[in-house]
Amino acid sequence: MSKLEEAFISVIVDRSAMAKIFQMADASNLVTELRRNFDAGVTRGYEWRVTQLKKLLVICDKHEPEIVSALHDDLGKPELESSVYEVALLRNSIKLALKQLKDWMAPHKAKTSLTTFPASAKIVSEPLGVVLVISAWNFPFMLSIDPVIGAISAGNVVVLKPSELAPASSSLLAKLLKQYLDPSAVRVVEGAVTETTLLLEQKWDKIFYTGNSRIGRIIMTAAAKHLTPVSLELGGKSPVVIDSDTNLKVITVRRIISGKWGCNNGQACISPDYILTTKEYAPKVIDALKKELEAFYGNNPMGSKDTSRIVNLNHFDRLSKMLEEKEVSNKIVYGGQKNRENLKISPTVLLDVPLDSLIMSEEIFGPLLPIVTLNNLEECFGVINSRPKPLAAYLFTKNHKLKKKFTKTVSAGGIVVNDTAVHFTLPTLPFGGVGESGIGSYHGKFSFDAFSHKKSVLFKSFLGDSAIRYPPYSRRKLGLLKTLVNSNLVDTFKVLLGLS
Amino acid sequence: MAKVFEAADASNLMTELRQSFDAGVTRGYEWRVSQLKKLLIICDNHEPEIVSALHDDLGKPELESSVYEVALLRNSIKLALKQLKNWMAPDKAKTSLTTFPASAQIVSEPLGVVLVISAWNYPFLLSIDPVIGAISAGNAVVLKPSELAPASSSLLSKLLEQYLDPSAVRVVEGAVTETTLLLEQKWDKIFYTGSSRIGRIIMTAAAKHLTPVVLELGGKSPVVIDSDTNLKITVKRIIAGKWGCNNGQACISPDYILTAKEYAPKVINAMKQELEAFYGKNPMESKDMSRIVNSNHFDRLSKILEEKEVSDKIVYGGQKDRDNLKIAPTILLDVPLDSLIMSEEIFGPLLPILTLNNLEECFDVIRSRPKPLAAYLFTQNQKLKERFAMTVSAGGIVVNDIAVHLSLPTLPFGGVGESGMGSYHGKFSFDAFSHKKAVLYKSFIGDAAIRYPPYSRGKLRLLKALVNNNLVEVFKVLLGLS
Numbered sequence: 001m002s003k004l005e006e007a008f009i010s011v012i013v014d015r016s017a018m019a020k021i022f023q024m025a026d027a028s029n030l031v032t033e034l035r036r037n038f039d040a041g042v043t044r045g046y047e048w049r050v051t052q053l054k055k056l057l058v059i060c061d062k063h064e065p066e067i068v069s070a071l072h073d074d075l076g077k078p079e080l081e082s083s084v085y086e087v088a089l090l091r092n093s094i095k096l097a098l099k100q101l102k103d104w105m106a107p108h109k110a111k112t113s114l115t116t117f118p119a120s121a122k123i124v125s126e127p128l129g130v131v132l133v134i135s136a137w138n139f140p141f142m143l144s145i146d147p148v149i150g151a152i153s154a155g156n157v158v159v160l161k162p163s164e165l166a167p168a169s170s171s172l173l174a175k176l177l178k179q180y181l182d183p184s185a186v187r188v189v190e191g192a193v194t195e196t197t198l199l200l201e202q203k204w205d206k207i208f209y210t211g212n213s214r215i216g217r218i219i220m221t222a223a224a225k226h227l228t229p230v231s232l233e234l235g236g237k238s239p240v241v242i243d244s245d246t247n248l249k250v251i252t253v254r255r256i257i258s259g260k261w262g263c264n265n266g267q268a269c270i271s272p273d274y275i276l277t278t279k280e281y282a283p284k285v286i287d288a289l290k291k292e293l294e295a296f297y298g299n300n301p302m303g304s305k306d307t308s309r310i311v312n313l314n315h316f317d318r319l320s321k322m323l324e325e326k327e328v329s330n331k332i333v334y335g336g337q338k339n340r341e342n343l344k345i346s347p348t349v350l351l352d353v354p355l356d357s358l359i360m361s362e363e364i365f366g367p368l369l370p371i372v373t374l375n376n377l378e379e380c381f382g383v384i385n386s387r388p389k390p391l392a393a394y395l396f397t398k399n400h401k402l403k404k405k406f407t408k409t410v411s412a413g414g415i416v417v418n419d420t421a422v423h424f425t426l427p428t429l430p431f432g433g434v435g436e437s438g439i440g441s442y443h444g445k446f447s448f449d450a451f452s453h454k455k456s457v458l459f460k461s462f463l464g465d466s467a468i469r470y471p472p473y474s475r476r477k478l479g480l481l482k483t484l485v486n487s488n489l490v491d492t493f494k495v496l497l498g499l500s
Numbered sequence: 501m502a503k504v505f506e507a508a509d510a511s512n513l514m515t516e517l518r519q520s521f522d523a524g525v526t527r528g529y530e531w532r533v534s535q536l537k538k539l540l541i542i543c544d545n546h547e548p549e550i551v552s553a554l555h556d557d558l559g560k561p562e563l564e565s566s567v568y569e570v571a572l573l574r575n576s577i578k579l580a581l582k583q584l585k586n587w588m589a590p591d592k593a594k595t596s597l598t599t600f601p602a603s604a605q606i607v608s609e610p611l612g613v614v615l616v617i618s619a620w621n622y623p624f625l626l627s628i629d630p631v632i633g634a635i636s637a638g639n640a641v642v643l644k645p646s647e648l649a650p651a652s653s654s655l656l657s658k659l660l661e662q663y664l665d666p667s668a669v670r671v672v673e674g675a676v677t678e679t680t681l682l683l684e685q686k687w688d689k690i691f692y693t694g695s696s697r698i699g700r701i702i703m704t705a706a707a708k709h710l711t712p713v714v715l716e717l718g719g720k721s722p723v724v725i726d727s728d729t730n731l732k733i734t735v736k737r738i739i740a741g742k743w744g745c746n747n748g749q750a751c752i753s754p755d756y757i758l759t760a761k762e763y764a765p766k767v768i769n770a771m772k773q774e775l776e777a778f779y780g781k782n783p784m785e786s787k788d789m790s791r792i793v794n795s796n797h798f799d800r801l802s803k804i805l806e807e808k809e810v811s812d813k814i815v816y817g818g819q820k821d822r823d824n825l826k827i828a829p830t831i832l833l834d835v836p837l838d839s840l841i842m843s844e845e846i847f848g849p850l851l852p853i854l855t856l857n858n859l860e861e862c863f864d865v866i867r868s869r870p871k872p873l874a875a876y877l878f879t880q881n882q883k884l885k886e887r888f889a890m891t892v893s894a895g896g897i898v899v900n901d902i903a904v905h906l907s908l909p910t911l912p913f914g915g916v917g918e919s920g921m922g923s924y925h926g927k928f929s930f931d932a933f934s935h936k937k938a939v940l941y942k943s944f945i946g947d948a949a950i951r952y953p954p955y956s957r958g959k960l961r962l963l964k965a966l967v968n969n970n971l972v973e974v975f976k977v978l979l980g981l982s
Contacts (some may be wrong), residue, residue: 039867080955080963088967092598110910115575119904121911128916205917213710220707224700227717229921232710241691247944258951296953306953368963385522398944408941411609414938420939425967428593429938431606434611435688439712441936444941454923456896456911457889458904462880469740471778471788473563481563485571485907 013043022191027198030187034130035156037184043127043155046105048182052152053098056145060091063176067141067169074140074166076309076343077264085263085348085455086142089425093146096427096444097153104153104448107457115485119460125452127155128229129205134161134196134219136210137311138267138365140169143233147208148186150447156206157185161199163211164192165311204228206451210269212363213436220439229451233435235363236274236390240420241380241406243397244281248281251418252396253288256369257296261347261419265308267315268368270392270414272422273364275371276380282373286349289369290334293347302337302345310343310366319345319366322359377402384410389435394420413437502670505674510681513670517613517640520667526610526638527590531665535635536581538663539628543574549655550624557623557649559791559825560746567624568745572907576629579909579926580636587930590939598967601943608934610638610687611712616719617644617679617702619693620793621749623652626716630691631669633929639689640668644682646694647675648793679899689933693751695845696918714922714932717915718845719872720755723902724862724888726879727763733898735770735876738851739778741876741902743829747790748849749797752874755846758862761855768831768853772816783828784819792825792848800828801848804841814851820847859884866892866964871917876902895919 003282040419042048049146060067064087071086096103098265131151135144144162151158160177162170174188189195200207209219210233223230229367246252260272277285278373297304310316320338323329328350335348350370353359359370374380393412397403407415413433414423424443442450446495468477468484504858543550547570552571554560580587593604614634616628627645634641643660645653657671672678683690683705692702693716706713721736725731742754759767779786792798802820805811810832811818816831832852835841841852856862865877875894879885885899895915896905905911906925914923924932950959950966 055647078955080960083960084963085965088964092968099544110908112910114909115903115907119908121905121908123912124889124892129893216710217707220710221704224703224707227696227699227703227715227918227921233709251944251947254947254952260965262951262953298954304953306955403941407607407937411612411935412937415940417939417941418944419940419942422599422942423604423938426593426596426602426604426938426940428595429940430606430936434935434937436710439710453893453916454912455894455916456905456908456913457899458897458901458908458911459885459889459899460904461900462733462900465733465736469744470736471744471786472742472780473561473788478563478566480568482571485567486575 022189022195022198024198024201027122027202030159030189031130031202031204034159034185038127038129038157042182042467043152043157043185046101049101049152049155051179052186053094053101053149056149057091057094057098059176059180060087060094063314065170070168070172071141071166071320073168073307075138075264075267075311076307078306078308080306081262081264081308086139089142090145090149092425093149093427093443093447097149097448100445101153104445105155110456116458116460118464119458121456121458124447124455125154125448126455128451128453129156131156131206131208131256132161132199132202132204133158133160134207134209135163136269137163138164138264138269140166141173143210144173147210147231147442147447147450149444150188151451153448154451156451158187158198160186160188161196162188162190163171164190206230208442209233210448216438231432231442232438233431233440233442234391234436234438235267235269235365236388236412236437237360237363238270238390238392238394238412239376239380239384240272240275240394241384241396242275242277242281242285243377243395243399243402244278244284245398246396246418247398248284249288249291253285253292255419257289257292257347259422260369261293261297261307261367263421265310267308267311267365268421270424271365272369272394272420273390274360275369276374276377276383277371278377279373279375282351282371283361285371286333286351287404289349293334297347297431301335302339302344307347307367310345312343313340315366316340316343316345319364319368322364323348323368325358328353328357328359335367381405381409389413389433389437391433392416392421392423411435413441505672505678505681507681507684510685513642513672514613514685514687517642517668517670521610521612521640523796524636525665526640526668529584532584532635532638533581534556535664535669536577536584536632538613539632540574540577540581542578542659542663543570546659550652552625553651553655554649556651558621558746558749558793559789561788561790563788564744564746564790569622572625573628573632575907576632576909576925576929580632580930583927583953585638587927593938595658599940599942601945602939602940604938606617607937607939608637609937610932611933611935612639614639614641614689614691614933615644615682615685615687616641617690617692618646619692620646620648621746621751622657623649625658626693630924630929630932632691632756633924634691634933635669636930637933639933641670642682643669643671645671645673646675667776689713691924691932692716699920714914714924715920716751716913716922716924717873717918717920718751719870719894719919720842720845721752721872721874721876721894722866723754723757723876724859724878725757725759725763725767726859726877726881727760727766728880729878729900731766731770732774735767737901739771739774739829742851743789743849745773745903747792748851749790749793749847750903752906753847754851754876754902755872756842757851757853758856758859759853760859760864761857764833764853764855768815768833771831775816775971779829783817784821786825789829789849792827795822795825797848798822798825798827801846801850804846805830805850807840810835810839810841817849863891870976871895871915871919873915874898874903874905893917895923
């Protein structure tokens with residue numbers, strides 16, 4: 001072999017060693033190995049869970065600059081958003097888990113009844129086993145690590161598949177988790193459709209997916225083959241209803257802007273998707289939006305560093321197409337500038353686009369905000385209820401009756417009155433969807449529960465054995481047994497006093 | 501006369517129920533209570549017909565029908581009536597500094613239009629108990645009873661149509677065709693009781709519409725018998741839980757026994773003694789056990805019994821009568837681990853005993869198999885009880901008895917892994933058919949500009965302090981440093 005050939009071959013070998021292709025055997029071996037470790041009890045103890053959680057905290061404390069940088073690479077995400085809406089929220093989540101874990105892990109006593117007397121009963125939380133977390137690209141750290149916190153708290157081994165659409169974040173997550181967490185129980189698999197498909201062929205004890213409804217169906221179908229329970233955190237078109245009695249300029253509009261363009265530039269699952277307000281009030285809303293948008297992002301929002309960019313060309317083109325649709329492009333009342341090279345679209349507000357337009361048919365997931373006007377605000381209920389259930393629904397009003405009606409009749413994952421998105425940060429509220437927007441929930445203890453099996457345990461005594469249960473059956477036994485099951489005290493005493 | 505249920509029927513049914521639901525028929529407390537009370541009347545006024553239908557379908561003894569179906573249902577309805585106001589009330593959720601000032605609650609709302617697919621072995625209990633949950637939670641509901649218990653299916657259909665609100669509660673009778681048509685519709689929840697095989701089919705169909713499911717499946721529920729146990733009571737309870745519950749055809753039936761080699765003979769003797777006390781010398785004549793449901797299952801069980809290396813392990817029973825669909829209570833000793841009888845859920849009156857050198861080995865045996873719906877242990881050893889309860893993964897665990905956890909509504913009843921997902925009974929039924937909706941009310945006061953662009957280092961620092969609930973830092977914010 002010539003020196004040139006040798007050199008050539010060594011380059012190829014190096015290359016293939018670096019980009020190790022994840023294959024079917026890898027997926028299978030991964031699960032086998034993790035299952036063995038789970039069965040060996042690696043993840044069951046309180047101490048192990050606490051050390052892993054503490055390591056996650058160290059990651060947040062020591063690697064924030066790298067995280068901010070990766071998010072900036074992947075999404076152009078401003079430092080404030082990365083620091084606050086990803087890292088700080090994660091820190092909160094970890095600290096809460098550390099503080100509450102003993103409580104969460106403790107069995108719950110369950111009341112017993114005369115029917116089972118004498119007995120004691122409890123509900124024991126046990127880990128499901130080997131779980132898979134598939135994350136999204138828009139809040140890649142938050143949406144990867146928060147479910148992992150739940151999985152670890154509950155004592156599972158976990159594989160994380162971050163989104164390939166945020167490659168710097170995916171790579172950093174793989175590096176940091178490998179560096180800090182226990183590799184015998186926590187692993188990251190990077191990749192795209194191929195790798196995900198291979199993973200989905202395995203038998204998991206739970207799959208936790210964050211993303212869109214279309215893939216959600218694929219995940220659930222794959223899960224069904226193994227009877228794997230799933231949590232699907234999906235999305236939808238989260239409506240914002242604005243009443244005319246609201247505190248418009250100073251609060252309502254600012255909170256909408258902050259919840260929309262201030263959260264990954266509209267690319268968030270609970271982003272305000274469209275506004276519903278009355279015909280008369282709409283001009284005021286538009287004016288206030290224009291004013292506050294300018295206050296936030298300046299005269300030239302395309303130059304502002306305070307919004308994420310559009311994640312990639314696919315999504316840019318998707319959003320462009322929405323904007324350019326006939327009967328839509330002429331409804332732009334603010335913004336509408338686009339720059340494909342820089343993947344930027346300016347904050348754009350539209351007025352009364354057709355209800356069957358693209359922009360009103362799919363989740364926007366971008367910096368476009370259509371306003372749909374109604375003759376009467378009450379019509380908002382008909383509009384919202386005629387559409388798939390969203391992940392969030394928002395209402396701005398001071399009217400108590402309207403608040404009550406909204407929270408009672410609008411079905412969504414979650415409802416916020418007089419703000420947007422902030423329910424995400426409250427760990428006492430279950431965060432998840434319903435219908436098209438998802439299955440299951442998490443945050444706080446709900447995360448622990450999402451990755452646990454609540455096992456019933458009933459301890460009975462050998463005393464109190466009543467022959468009335470046993471054949472041969474007789475009318476008398478039947479009568480007595482019925483009163484016992486119906487927990488009829490008077491009759492039961494008769495039984496216990498030896499009439500059996 | 502026998503109207504064929506077609507695709508259009510399934511679709512129209514769905515449309516109609518959805519209309520009723522959207523119109524708010526099922527939302528109010530009064531409606532739910534009136535439906536539950538009607539169910540109670542069904543239990544009170546129609547017990548003889550129910551007992552008769554169960555006898556037709558399964559040869560089920562009156563005591564079992566009366567107690568394990570009707571009386572349990574009565575309990576379930578009464579509990580729901582008593583607790584419904586509580587269950588329906590929103591739960592307050594604590595708020596934090598990060599969202600101050602605010603109030604938060606979790607509101608239970610009905611999922612919408614739900615489908616309950618029931619099983620043949622406890623056709624009334626397993627049909628109506630989930631329906632109780634669906635109605636309590638404010639849903640419109642379609643019940644599809646099992647066609648393998650036709651008299652019960654027919655009676656359920658008649659009674660529910662007679663007593664309940666037809667605009668919101670319906671029964672669709674039928675088999676594979678009808679079920680498939682129903683499964684094509686978009687339900688807001690599907691609650692299925694039955695086998696793992698069909699469970700997969702249900703979940704796959706549900707996935708097309710992102711319909712959440714509860715799957716109450718089965719498995720091989722092991723019984724571990726320690727040598728320090730009160731053997732007589734142990735054996736009575738096992739017999740009552742096995743042959744006394746639909747003749748072993750129950751999802752939480754003791755499937756096989758694990759005990760020490762030395763102890764097995766004692767167990768077998770005690771079982772023989774008590775079986776004879778319960779069912780007499782000629783158990784094939786006893787009226788105190790259900791028969792085998794049909795010839796399919798009879799043949800399935802025969803095959804299990806006749807397998808090579810299994811048929812010669814019978815130590816008690818083994819008699820069969822295909823005409824009358826009867827198989828005697830049968831005990832086997834040390835069948836091969838890879839035999840049919842040890843590979844699939846038995847669901848019949850056969851009870852294999854596996855001996856171990858050391859009782860400790862039971863953990864590995866159980867763990868090496870799919871997770872069952874129940875696991876049982878008989879012992880007086882505290883440490884063993886704790887270890888079993890904490891390390892054996894099953895839907896539910898009972899120490900020193902069989903099956904009775906089913907009757908305790910404070911315990912979630914459901915499986916894990918192959919034995920199912922989700923749970924019900926008591927409040928868990930209400931929750932199974934509800935969406936727990938987060939609601940956060942914020943005020944217009946307390947608006948901090950630190951959230952808003954243009955961003956600055958100062959804002960960043962303050963916002964982080966607020967999110968981290970750092971009181972000292974937060975005070976600085978509130979005192980006007982923003």
